[in-house]
Amino acid sequence: MSTALVYYGSLLLVYGAVYGIACAGLNLQFGVTGVVNFAYIIFQAAGAYTAAVLTLGPSSPVSFQHYVGGATLPFPIPLIAAAAVGALLALGVGLLGIRRLRSDYLAIVLLAASLIATAVATNQDGLVGGAAGLALVPKPLGSLFGGIVTNESYNLFFSLLAAVLCAVSYVIVHRITESPYGRRCRALRDNEPAAMALGVSPFRHQAGVLLVGGALAGLSGALLVEYISAWAPSGWLYPETFVFFTALIVGGTGSNWGALVGAIVVPLGIGEGARYLPQFGSPELMVSLQWIVIGLLPLIFLWFRPQGLIPERRRVFAADPGAARDRSPEVTS
Amino acid sequence: MTTDSTRGPQTASSQAGAAGATPAEAAAPDERAVGARPALETRALGKTYGGLSAVSNVSLAVRYGEILGIIGPNGAGKSTLVGMIAGAIQPSGGDVVLDGTAVTGWRPQALAKLGLRRTFQVAAVFPRLTVLENLLLGVSEGPGESVLSVLGPGRRWRAREREQVRRARALLATFGLASKESEYAGNLSGGEQRLVEIMRTTMSEVRTLLLDEPMAGVNPRMMCVIEDYLLNLRSQGVAVIMIEHRMESVERMCDSVVVMARGEVIATGAMTDVRQTESVVNAYLVG
Amino acid sequence: MNIAIEAAGFGLVTASLLSLGAVGFTLQYGVTNVFNLATAGIMTGSAYVALQVNQAGVSIWWAMVVAGVFGGVASYALNRFVYVPFIRRGVKAFSMVIIALAVWTMMQYITLAIVGPGFFAFRLPKTHTYQFESISLTGTDFILIIVALIGMLALEAALRLTKFGKAMRAVATNAPLARASGIRVDRIIDITWITSGIFTGVAGVAISMVVVSFSYTTAGDFLVPIVAAAIVGGVGSPTGAMIGALVVGMVSEIGAALTQPDYKDVFAFALLAVVLLLRPSGLIPEKAQRKELAL
Numbered sequence: 001m002s003t004a005l006v007y008y009g010s011l012l013l014v015y016g017a018v019y020g021i022a023c024a025g026l027n028l029q030f031g032v033t034g035v036v037n038f039a040y041i042i043f044q045a046a047g048a049y050t051a052a053v054l055t056l057g058p059s060s061p062v063s064f065q066h067y068v069g070g071a072t073l074p075f076p077i078p079l080i081a082a083a084a085v086g087a088l089l090a091l092g093v094g095l096l097g098i099r100r101l102r103s104d105y106l107a108i109v110l111l112a113a114s115l116i117a118t119a120v121a122t123n124q125d126g127l128v129g130g131a132a133g134l135a136l137v138p139k140p141l142g143s144l145f146g147g148i149v150t151n152e153s154y155n156l157f158f159s160l161l162a163a164v165l166c167a168v169s170y171v172i173v174h175r176i177t178e179s180p181y182g183r184r185c186r187a188l189r190d191n192e193p194a195a196m197a198l199g200v201s202p203f204r205h206q207a208g209v210l211l212v213g214g215a216l217a218g219l220s221g222a223l224l225v226e227y228i229s230a231w232a233p234s235g236w237l238y239p240e241t242f243v244f245f246t247a248l249i250v251g252g253t254g255s256n257w258g259a260l261v262g263a264i265v266v267p268l269g270i271g272e273g274a275r276y277l278p279q280f281g282s283p284e285l286m287v288s289l290q291w292i293v294i295g296l297l298p299l300i301f302l303w304f305r306p307q308g309l310i311p312e313r314r315r316v317f318a319a320d321p322g323a324a325r326d327r328s329p330e331v332t333s
Numbered sequence: 334m335t336t337d338s339t340r341g342p343q344t345a346s347s348q349a350g351a352a353g354a355t356p357a358e359a360a361a362p363d364e365r366a367v368g369a370r371p372a373l374e375t376r377a378l379g380k381t382y383g384g385l386s387a388v389s390n391v392s393l394a395v396r397y398g399e400i401l402g403i404i405g406p407n408g409a410g411k412s413t414l415v416g417m418i419a420g421a422i423q424p425s426g427g428d429v430v431l432d433g434t435a436v437t438g439w440r441p442q443a444l445a446k447l448g449l450r451r452t453f454q455v456a457a458v459f460p461r462l463t464v465l466e467n468l469l470l471g472v473s474e475g476p477g478e479s480v481l482s483v484l485g486p487g488r489r490w491r492a493r494e495r496e497q498v499r500r501a502r503a504l505l506a507t508f509g510l511a512s513k514e515s516e517y518a519g520n521l522s523g524g525e526q527r528l529v530e531i532m533r534t535t536m537s538e539v540r541t542l543l544l545d546e547p548m549a550g551v552n553p554r555m556m557c558v559i560e561d562y563l564l565n566l567r568s569q570g571v572a573v574i575m576i577e578h579r580m581e582s583v584e585r586m587c588d589s590v591v592v593m594a595r596g597e598v599i600a601t602g603a604m605t606d607v608r609q610t611e612s613v614v615n616a617y618l619v620g
Numbered sequence: 621m622n623i624a625i626e627a628a629g630f631g632l633v634t635a636s637l638l639s640l641g642a643v644g645f646t647l648q649y650g651v652t653n654v655f656n657l658a659t660a661g662i663m664t665g666s667a668y669v670a671l672q673v674n675q676a677g678v679s680i681w682w683a684m685v686v687a688g689v690f691g692g693v694a695s696y697a698l699n700r701f702v703y704v705p706f707i708r709r710g711v712k713a714f715s716m717v718i719i720a721l722a723v724w725t726m727m728q729y730i731t732l733a734i735v736g737p738g739f740f741a742f743r744l745p746k747t748h749t750y751q752f753e754s755i756s757l758t759g760t761d762f763i764l765i766i767v768a769l770i771g772m773l774a775l776e777a778a779l780r781l782t783k784f785g786k787a788m789r790a791v792a793t794n795a796p797l798a799r800a801s802g803i804r805v806d807r808i809i810d811i812t813w814i815t816s817g818i819f820t821g822v823a824g825v826a827i828s829m830v831v832v833s834f835s836y837t838t839a840g841d842f843l844v845p846i847v848a849a850a851i852v853g854g855v856g857s858p859t860g861a862m863i864g865a866l867v868v869g870m871v872s873e874i875g876a877a878l879t880q881p882d883y884k885d886v887f888a889f890a891l892l893a894v895v896l897l898l899r900p901s902g903l904i905p906e907k908a909q910r911k912e913l914a915l
Contacts, residue, residue: 036714036717104714112889115844115886115889119882123882180474180475187459190460191460194453196442196445197421197445197451197457199445199446200442200474202442246722282736284737285733291728292726294725295729296726298719302706306711314515
């Protein structure tokens, strides 16, 4: 039975890492800098498609799936490329609207962008496989395991890979948020006119977090597609962005640990937790219940606990400037 | 226009203020001499909102080492004027010249680089940052602080940050807020937030300071501290433009005043002269 | 060219549908500044309420009236019991979008849980089909167009001539000033929601009629085009909303006919994005300055 446990455990770990990386990126954009990136899911999707296309090899006319580009690049390159694509796409899309629009208009524009992206991907058959999407994406480093990618040891390897990538992502966002750059991002979030009056450039900071957050989104998509070997538009409809925002609100906007907790509680917890409820009623009922809970959560948290499960840390500086450590241990508020 | 008549008493707090804070060092002394080119000038500055004129034809100038007051009844357009000077509002017409450079239409971040600092009518603190962090925001960005370089191993900014923390703490001590250093700025009282806002503007090299009702909501004891602090800034050559309703503060600190009503300047000059002017008296009674 | 003309005919019908929804949306958004995405949920709800009534033997037009009442009541309740408490709490404008999305998500899936994923249809009266060049419209289409037109004109008249209408416009322009002038802003906001809710309810039924068979997602598919119509026409102006609906309806139908039918929505979304980016005040400028949540 332990084999099944290993499989299920590695599934949880991988999905948790994927959602964790995605939430870290969105938290950097929204929780820390106040950028209402309602098109976030597009960047995860772009990363997934990039990684898939770069491992599937060139699209052939006789194959059942057609897409642009295509190569068979070895392990880390598709992931890196996915991150790069996510970063640049996020920068482009975000900067189109961010400078000119107030936050609710911006949210709608980005929502519309998300809808356009799904529609185009679904209907343009030669682009990324159309409605059916892409499938049979080879898993990374399969050759190291003698080409067998379905056994325990490969799964353990992949979950380890996912965990490492997740940890690295969080180290990255932590370094950013705890630096003066991160402090300026938070100032922009709290009071943009005041920050501008102090010389803080909204453009530079929003561009920076769009790049890094977009890269993380792309990375999370690549990791996911390399695990489940398939990717289709139905997997990245615009409500997925809403799920990530809910995860941040529940976990604690602005807090990196909160983002991780939110990722585990919301997309992972509700998605997987539904398995364990007794099946009553139709399948639609179960799906409805999940989404009703996801809809209810932001309302409950915004009302009763707007700071989330793990509130943003209060930054405290060491009492004695001459002491060896620059910063005293964090004191949570 | 002599400046000494409005000097406040040299209290202990102002001495501490002079010693502890280190703003306003950038310009050479001769640039700051009274009589040299103005720190800030507006020429026929105006703003209309869809047919309604909020500010029209305002020309004023303030020199380094001078405090200019802007007074007038509510709705006179004072905050709009300051907003235009600060780059937050785009003028409909006219020019703004800062330190000899035409800056009309420049954004606030660009003006900040020329040493312009401002406060807002409602104290604009960063509520989810601590008081100390708020002050640290007052320092301009240094090298090694871009998003990519903070990912690298270099920690150039740490040493600089330590120094800034020291300066900020000295400033907090001056204003009696040292105990609140790790409080969220959003939890402070209105008057305390105002103090944080003012302190923040002087954390880096301020040359021209715009204040929008700095005394509003501040308790009388703190008002003295602020007044002494501003007078101290003036003696260091900072140019100050101050919107203020509290006449005692205006009389104590301002070298000259500009009186606005219904968007226009209706009088300028020394406070003593201006308060006799009939149009000014009428504006206050009617407006 | 024939395709384009034929599409223009569809565009006219689409425009009348969008107009009903957009007029309601623009009124409510203009006055209260709340981006109520949950309007799609109310449209869906009204469609199903009308369905119950219609299946009980009542004519579709009376069912539409019932739906209008439902829409008005539901919108009022949504504002009073969900939005206002959060606004009073002091949530930011963007958080209101999240809240609206959350409410809509819940509405959508509660509807799914109750009615299931299947498709339904109204019992419609048989009407004559009129042909004009390549355009073919049924009698029902005509009635909907007329209803949309009358609704828009009535609202414009109300806004300009009645006491409540003028009060609404005052609140839309500057709520604190309106309150200071003695206007009972809370009551005006309630009336605004009820009025826009009536339009929303009627729109929900109209949409479900035209698509012939509808499900729990039908109204939601029209949400973004409705918002696009309202914003293209300039928020706060019912006439603008109708013109915006015409523009969006025509552009999306003709554009889709010339490229791919599935791209109908893409054109609407793209139009919305472009207008928001280039000219947020809309094609028919009402008033320039937008402000924060009015309360």
